[in-house]
Amino acid sequence: MADVKVQNLAFRAGQTLKVKGKPKSGCSGFAINLGHSENDVALHFNPRFDAHGDLRTIVMNSRQGGAWGSEQRESSFPFQQGEEFKVYITHNNDSFEVKLSDGSVIHFPNRLGDDQFLYMQLEGEVQLVSIHIK
Numbered sequence: 437m438a439d440v441k442v443q444n445l446a447f448r449a450g451q452t453l454k455v456k457g458k459p460k461s462g463c464s465g466f467a468i469n470l471g472h473s474e475n476d477v478a479l480h481f482n483p484r485f486d487a488h489g490d491l492r493t494i495v496m497n498s499r500q501g502g503a504w505g506s507e508q509r510e511s512s513f514p515f516q517q518g519e520e521f522k523v524y525i526t527h528n529n530d531s532f533e534v535k536l537s538d539g540s541v542i543h544f545p546n547r548l549g550d551d552q553f554l555y556m557q558l559e560g561e562v563q564l565v566s567i568h569i570k
């Protein structure tokens with residue numbers, strides 16, 4: 437289980453974060469977490485191949501003081517085990533916009549409300565290829 441943590445990312449409103457990664461073959465799911473810490477996550481972006489009863493579904497949520505908020509689910513799922521993916525996450529102050537490789541665009545509210553997040557975690561059976569902020 438890979439677990440990459442970045443503690444000083446400085447991802448600010450107006451910026452776009454590009455994450456490239458590669459889920460391992462047999463990966464049940466992985467997550468990109470953006471926020472302040474493991475317990476305070478503004479964006480939990482969690483593609484599930486087969487996890488917690490979900491098949492090929494993206495689950496998004498936030499976490500405050502360790503408590504999960506309400507989940508948002510997406511039906512588009514342009515991810516394959518063993519194949520590299522690219523996601524673009526834009527911080528639009530009040531919300532995040534996530535662009536996937538099939539052209540779908542997902543919006544998720546910025547429930548923590550901050551305009552800067554320093555923490556990013558890549559969680560699960562996934563290899564980090566690169567991150568870029570613009």
Ligand code: GAL
Pocket residue numbers: 480482488495496497504507
């Ligand atoms: C839970 C899962 C967490 C997280 C959360 C999102 O069931 O254990 O890892 O994905 O759902 O709401």
